[in-house]
Amino acid sequence: MSTGSDRAAAGPGRRTVLLSGLGGIGALAGAVGLGACTSGATGSTGAAASGGSGGGADALRDASGHAKARAFRGERQAGIIETPQTYAVFLAVDLPAGADADSVRRLLTIWTDDAEKLMSGQGTLADLEPELAAVPAGITVTVGVGRRVPELTGAPVPGWLAPLPAYKIDKLQERWSGGDLFVQVCANSPTTVAHAVRRLLTNMGSLGKVRWQQRGFREPFEGPGIPMRNLFGQVDGTVQPDVTGAESAMLWIGSQGPAWLAGGSAVVVRRIAMDMDVWDRVDRESRENAIGRHLGSGAPLTSPADAPSTAAADLDAKTPLGFHVIDDGAHMRRARGDNKEKILRRPYSYDDAPEVDPATGRMSGLSNTGLIFVAYQADPLAQFAPMQARLAEKDLLNLWTTPIGSAVFAILPGAKDGEILGQALFG
Amino acid sequence: MSRSTRALGARSVAASAALLVLAAGLAGCGSSSTTTPAATPGASTSAAKSTAVTDGPVTLVNGWVRSKDGVPPTTGMAGDMSMTGVFGTLTNTTDKEITITGGSSPVAGLVEVHETVKNDAGVMVMQPKAGGFVIPAKGTFELKPGGNHIMLMKMSAMPKIGTSVELTLTTSAGTAKLMIPVRNFAGGDENYVPAGGATTSMSGMNHS
Incomplete structure (x- = not known):
């Protein structure tokens, strides 16, 4: 994955765009439309798909300095290997009881067109406020399906396209789990995300x-010295597979999967509640011990506190008293598997208003905080599930974290020219 | 006469917004020149492209047909399912002025070109556009909810969202065949005043 450097370069650009927007929405809208055309014509998907190495300062800006659009068409969908944008909405859709292959096809026809337009900075059809789409802010729209979709179209259903095994730490809620279709909308502007979601759902x-x-x-x-941190303060997404190189088969489905998923992937979305109130009671050393890393740098506890987060951990190192420096229950030790279990994480924090207690009609507690764990991989049962099984068995973080939602979706291949997303599902 | 003048004034703000939309639409990477195969007459699910295109002298950029699929019933007549509107940016690909006077479609018994004006009671009503739509040479003509539009009437069924509807325009430069995507849209209800006829409500929800 890309490092923070391109984000640092891009950050000021993003803000510049917002400022320039004050000069007049109309002018901005017109210019961005033209900019989108340029990026589409030059096939910027290729640059985006290179995992950020082709991004640099232009990752978020076009030649005019405007917030950049991304090309939609290609072998693979966008929104997976690009540097994660700052804001995201993940949503699952259920098909109605009377759904059939034709109605699914019509929905994917609509969303294909919507995604292509939104990613180029245009409003969708029937959008009376296309100005809200005119700052693409690096938006990506990524679409997946649950097992009901291939069942309806008669396509083979991979074994992993099902709910994950039940884990003893799970307290899953229906309201955060399952679904027949999946949409991930990410952008560096929350306004752009909100409008896109509204258009897709309307x-x-x-x-x-x-x-x-x-x-x-x-x-x-996020940038040099400013990592992505979850709301426990932990540096997140430290170790990632080399998805553009030798380990790309861990991310993308190739000949090992059904033909309709060739070029696709799979995503696991887990909603992890974080108990901030209990976490408050824990001293800093215990917090670091729970994960096996320095909170500040994210480096393993066997490295100096200012080492890079990617420093190799010494899992055998012991304290003078004979205990492992990296605790036997530390998250990093328990998450570590063999080299076949790598996943591409794309996590986002949530920090919503506390839930309302129905008994009192008032908010309960101080926080409603956690992590939307999003991980892409070729086979969740072979990659994510063994890791999760180890963590469910033993992980100090389980004291403060509770999975309350879980879903698995097949991520469709990209739509090439003239195709809709999921084209191969329909013969 | 004064009626239409007033209506124009009321829409001047909206009109400038439409220009903005138009600019973005034109910047759409030349998608208007893409040819969408019109394989199935009437309705088709094969058209992935949103841009309705033609083998004739007029294209419809970012065109769409309003479906009332999924629109909750409002008060009154709860949606007249026998008619709906076509919107988008009519684009004259020739170097001569073109007038569009009507059309035909396998899904509609009648196709008319309509304008939307404010009547003496201050209510927005739509009515057949006398003289048709005039598109300047190499120019464009905006069709939008609450404004000028093409009306599909006497339909046997509301077209389904995610399909495309075939529409052949009758123009001064010959016919233009379009395949136009169908989309969900909650707005666009207007009162309809047939030429010389009495007001009928499309849905009972008047714009005021």
Whole structure:
């Protein structure tokens, strides 16, 4: 994955765009439309798909300095290997009881067109406020399906396209779990995300109903010295597979999967509640011990406190008293598997208003905080599930974290020219 | 006469917004020149492209047909399912002025070109556009909810969202065949005044 450097370079650009927007929405809208055309014509998907190395300062800006649009068409969908944008909405849709292959196809026809327009900075069809789409802010729209979709179209269903095994730490709620279709909308402007989600759902009409929707954010100023941190303060997403190189088969489905998923992927979305009130009681050393890393740098506890987060951990190192320096229950030790279990994490924090207690009609507690764990991989049962099983068995972080939602979706291949997303599902 | 003048004034703000939309639409990477195959007459699910295109002298950029699929019933007549509107940016690809006077479609018994004006009671009503839509040479003509539009009437069924509807325009430069995507849209209800006829409500929800 890309490092923080391109984000640092891009950050000021993003803000510049917002400022320039004050000069007149109309002018901005017109210019961005033209900019989108340029990026589409030059096939910027290629640069985006290179995992950020081709990004640099232009990752978020076009030649005019405007917030950049991304090309939609290609072998693979966008929104997976690009540097995660700052704001995201994840949503699952249920198909109605009478859904069939034709109605699914019509929905994917609509969303294909919507995604292509939104990613180029245009409003969708029937959008009376296309100005809200005119700052693309690096928006990506990524679409997946649950097992009901291939079942309806008669396509083979991979074994992993099902709920994950039950783990003893789970307290899953229906309101955050499952779904027949999945949409991930990410951008560096929350306004852009909100408008895109509204358009996608409005245009869906009666073809589907929202099952759940999760809103997340990352560190807007992520860059050198400013990592993505979850709301426990932990540096997140430290170790990632080399998805553009030798380990790309861990991310993308190739000949090992059904033909309709060639070029696609799989995503696991887990909503992890974080008990901030209990975490407050824990001293800093215990917090670091729970994860096996320095909170400040994210480096393993066997490295100096100012080492890079990617420093190799010495899992055998012991204290003078004979205990492992990296605790036997430390999250990093328990998460570590063999080299076949790598996943591409794209996590977002959530920090919503506390839930309302129905008994009193008032908010309960001080916080409603956690992590939207989003991980892409080729086979969740082979990659995510063994890791999660180890963590469910033993992980000090389980004291403060509770999975309350879980869903698995097949991420469709990209739509090439003239195709809709999921084209191969329909023969 | 004074009626239409007033209506124009009321829409001047909206009109400038439409210009903005138009600019963005034109910047759409030349998608208007893409040819969408019109494989199935009437309705089709094959058209992935949103841009309705033609083998004739006029294209419809970012065109769409309003479906009332999924629109909750409002008060009154709860949606007349026998008619709906076509919107987008009519674009004259020739170097001569073109007038569009009507059309035909496998899904509609009648196709008319309409304008939306404010009547003496201050209510927005739509009515057949006398003289048709005039598109300047190499120019454009905006069709939008609450404004000028093409009306599909006497339909046997509301077209389904995610399909495309075939529409053949009758123009002064010959016919233009379009395949136009169908989309969900909650707005766009207007009162309809047939030429010389009495007001009928499309849905009972008047714009005021």
